[in-house]
Amino acid sequence: xxxxxxxxxxxxxxxxxxxxxxxRIGNQWSLLILEALAPGTLRFNALMREIGDISKQxxxxxxxxxxxxxxxxxxxxxxxxxxxEYALTDLGRSFLEPMQQLVAWAESHHRAIVEARTRYQxxxxxx
Amino acid sequence: xxxxxxxxxxxxxxxxxxxxxxxRIGNQWSLLILEALAPGTLRFNALMREIGDISKQxxxxxxxxxxxxxxxxxxxxxxxxxxxEYALTDLGRSFLEPMQQLVAWAESHHRAIVEARTRYQxxxxxx
DNA sequence: CGGCATCCAACTCGATACTG
DNA sequence: CAGTATCGAGTTGGATGCCG
Numbered sequence: 134x135x136x137x138x139x140x141x142x143x144x145x146x147x148x149x150x151x152x153x154x155x156x157r158i159g160n161q162w163s164l165l166i167l168e169a170l171a172p173g174t175l176r177f178n179a180l181m182r183e184i185g186d187i188s189k190q191x192x193x194x195x196x197x198x199x200x201x202x203x204x205x206x207x208x209x210x211x212x213x214x215x216x217x218e219y220a221l222t223d224l225g226r227s228f229l230e231p232m233q234q235l236v237a238w239a240e241s242h243h244r245a246i247v248e249a250r251t252r253y254q255x256x257x258x259x260x
Numbered sequence: 261x262x263x264x265x266x267x268x269x270x271x272x273x274x275x276x277x278x279x280x281x282x283x284r285i286g287n288q289w290s291l292l293i294l295e296a297l298a299p300g301t302l303r304f305n306a307l308m309r310e311i312g313d314i315s316k317q318x319x320x321x322x323x324x325x326x327x328x329x330x331x332x333x334x335x336x337x338x339x340x341x342x343x344x345e346y347a348l349t350d351l352g353r354s355f356l357e358p359m360q361q362l363v364a365w366a367e368s369h370h371r372a373i374v375e376a377r378t379r380y381q382x383x384x385x386x387x
Numbered sequence: 388c389g390g391c392a393t394c395c396a397a398c399t400c401g402a403t404a405c406t407g
Numbered sequence: 408c409a410g411t412a413t414c415g416a417g418t419t420g421g422a423t424g425c426c427g
Contacts, residue, residue: 150366151291151363151366151367152288153366153370153373154365154366154369154370154373155286155291155366156288159282159287159288160286160419161282161283161286162420164278164282165279176388177388177390178388178389188421188422189389189391189422190390190420190422190423191419191420192390193389193390193391194420196390201377201380202373203372203373203375203376203379203380209389213427214388214389215388215389216388216389217388217390224369224373227365227369228365228369230361231361231362231364231365232362234357234358234361234362235278235359235361235362236278237358238281238355238357238358239278239280239282240277240278242281242351242354242355243277243280243281245351246280246281246329246330246351248330249328249329249351250328250329250330252330253327253328253330287399303408303409304408304410305408305409315400315401315402316401316409316410316411317401317402317410317411318400319410320409320411339408342407342408342409342410343408343409344409344410
């Protein structure tokens with residue numbers, strides 16, 4: 134499992150594609166960032182505002198991961214003050230489709246899940 | 261964020277359906293268990309063998325979560341020795357489709373991701 | 388503005404041992 | 408057989424603060 138920490142030592146093992154991919158995009162932030170970039174290019178602080186409750190740290194780390202995995206591009210304009218724009222790559226855009234399927238499923242079944250949890254709590258039978 | 265720990269105090273907040281769902285099924289084990297149960301009912305130890313490298317702990321915990329969220333059913337046959345069977349619910353089965361879309365995407369784009377990582381490592385330009 | 392480094396609390400996950 | 412309890416190492420992720 135690859136770590137998201139600040140360290141430089143990045144190791145790629147993970148024989149299983151699904152685990153590998155899910156390790157990366159399975160965290161909440163990656164999905165949210167990808168969604169935020171779906172309409173178009175955004176700058177760092179614009180992303181922060183768009184997502185709302187993400188810290189600079191996590192945004193920075195997750196963006197780096199997504200760039201590393203080829204989901205997004207990072208373009209630095211050497212101006213003062215610096216401007217950095219993030220955009221989806223073709224790979225990132227192609228991922229949007231299965232992802233949105235999942236999001237749609239989550240939205241339409243969320244109620245059922247919440248109800249299942251309530252039911253479970255109400256029946257502490259043979260547990 | 262709901263915890264998976266052993267504690268009894270389970271809190272449901274999570275206003276966002278996607279985060280909520282991903283928090284639960286975003287971990288490697290949930291997906292693997294759901295896949296393992298796709299062909300049909302399985303017992304606890306059969307699941308362990310099927311998945312391979314999961315510990316009893318994590319299997320037990322994750323199964324409980326999946327049951328709680330209504331993805332699977334747990335049927336205890338009061339025999340000696342005890343027999344417990346796990347099976348997908350309709351909800352769980354309905355989740356299989358978007359999930360398999362994602363798995364398919366992961367499989368067909370895994371190479372591209374690995375290549376992106378390699379490319380990234382090879383170009384430590386302005387970083 | 389964009390983003391790393393540091394510190395730290397919380398949580399995850401596995402190993403092991405014990406139970407009905 | 409099918410778990411739960413306990414312990415402990417390792418990760419994650421947020422809060423700051425500094426820097427170009």
